[in-house]
Amino acid sequence: MRVGIVGCGNIAGIYAENSRRLPEIDLVACADLDPAKAREFAARHGISAVTVDELLADPSVELIINLTTPLAHYAVARAALQNGKHVYNEKPLAGQVEEGRELLTLAAERGLRVGGAPDTFMGAGYQTAKNLIERGEIGRPLSAVAMMLCPGHEHWHPNPAFYYQPGAGPMFDMGPYYLTAMVHLFGRVRRVQSTATRAHDRRLISSQTRAGEFAEVEVDTHIQALLEFESGFVATLITSFDVQAHQLPHLQVFGSAGSLNCPDPNGFGGPLHLWTKDSPAWTEVALETPHHENWRGLGVADLIASIGENREPAASGELAQHVLEVMHLACTAQGV
Numbered sequence: 001m002r003v004g005i006v007g008c009g010n011i012a013g014i015y016a017e018n019s020r021r022l023p024e025i026d027l028v029a030c031a032d033l034d035p036a037k038a039r040e041f042a043a044r045h046g047i048s049a050v051t052v053d054e055l056l057a058d059p060s061v062e063l064i065i066n067l068t069t070p071l072a073h074y075a076v077a078r079a080a081l082q083n084g085k086h087v088y089n090e091k092p093l094a095g096q097v098e099e100g101r102e103l104l105t106l107a108a109e110r111g112l113r114v115g116g117a118p119d120t121f122m123g124a125g126y127q128t129a130k131n132l133i134e135r136g137e138i139g140r141p142l143s144a145v146a147m148m149l150c151p152g153h154e155h156w157h158p159n160p161a162f163y164y165q166p167g168a169g170p171m172f173d174m175g176p177y178y179l180t181a182m183v184h185l186f187g188r189v190r191r192v193q194s195t196a197t198r199a200h201d202r203r204l205i206s207s208q209t210r211a212g213e214f215a216e217v218e219v220d221t222h223i224q225a226l227l228e229f230e231s232g233f234v235a236t237l238i239t240s241f242d243v244q245a246h247q248l249p250h251l252q253v254f255g256s257a258g259s260l261n262c263p264d265p266n267g268f269g270g271p272l273h274l275w276t277k278d279s280p281a282w283t284e285v286a287l288e289t290p291h292h293e294n295w296r297g298l299g300v301a302d303l304i305a306s307i308g309e310n311r312e313p314a315a316s317g318e319l320a321q322h323v324l325e326v327m328h329l330a331c332t333a334q335g336v
Helices: 012-019 037-043 053-058 070-082 097-110 122-135 162-165 169-186 296-309 317-331
Strands: 003-004 024-033 063-066 084-089 112-115 142-150 190-198 202-204 214-216 222-229 234-240 252-255 258-262 274-275
Touching: 003 012, 003 053, 012 024, 012 037, 012 296, 024 037, 024 053, 053 070, 063 070, 063 296, 070 084, 070 097, 084 097, 084 296, 097 112, 097 317, 112 169, 112 296, 112 317, 122 252, 122 258, 142 169, 162 169, 162 214, 169 190, 169 222, 169 234, 169 252, 169 317, 190 317, 222 317
Parallel strands: 003 024, 003 063, 063 084, 084 112, 142 234
Antiparallel strands: 142 252, 190 222, 202 214, 222 234, 252 258, 258 274
16 A cells, blocks of 8 residues: 655654565655655655645555654544545544544544554564463453653653643653553453642753753643453553653563563563463563564554455554543543
8 A cells, every 4th residue: 555654753764664574555755844854754765755735635645654743643634534545643543532533433434444553562572461361371360550650751852842742741652552552451441540740840851952941841740540441450550751760560460370571562572571370480481473673564554454354453543542532531630
């Protein structure tokens, strides 16, 4: 399928590189609000640089990979669907729950597909974790703790201010990786309770080229959520830009007969460690499926394949919408 990228920022490079390894994707063009950035990206990857409007209107482009900033996801995806194109959005699917629902409704009305990042759960790490759980290696899954804790992005990202604006923050920036992994392993979330706070009202940027500027903090930057799944499984998820250092797991799962220490859900591989009553020591588990490395774009390829095979894609818009709803509940600090 002929594919175009909108948004030529930090994450776009790996999508372009992997498109050459994924036969379903024929990457032909890119666009960015900064024409110079689009031209440089196009030259590097051997594709055409056009304006956003030109790309969305091009009838030969069948699918848009939407890599814009979070608050632009809805508008670009909506325009792509209105122009008859399938869409794969970077996370989150949209800024607001209602916007995500509108995208799915519009796609259904027009016979189009929507997919959404992350697709990291499709990698070897979390596919193997699911296999282990389904084989009963830890007995009946009961609970989990998941931790995404860091000091924020203003020390490394070239333009970090948007991380502290609505549509971002630690839950919307990194929460999709953890929530998507848990929904993949344990099914849909039924109820959310949470508390939220923030350490700073302003963040001093030290990364180049914005060093010395301040980012205004408009969202909570430390969110603790208690999740109850439809299966009865329960989990604690903490996402924070206010933690300087820690020694806590990315995602640890506890069952009636053992525990599973899962890898960083922001990656595709391992390591993965298992502890059971029959073998009471943490043991690294061999990964059972392919895609150990950074395979961003795997969800795009599967979305394209799903159209021809008339099935639901793994990284579907419906999955991304459910994660969006859970994140909004967590950020409003209410029990539902």
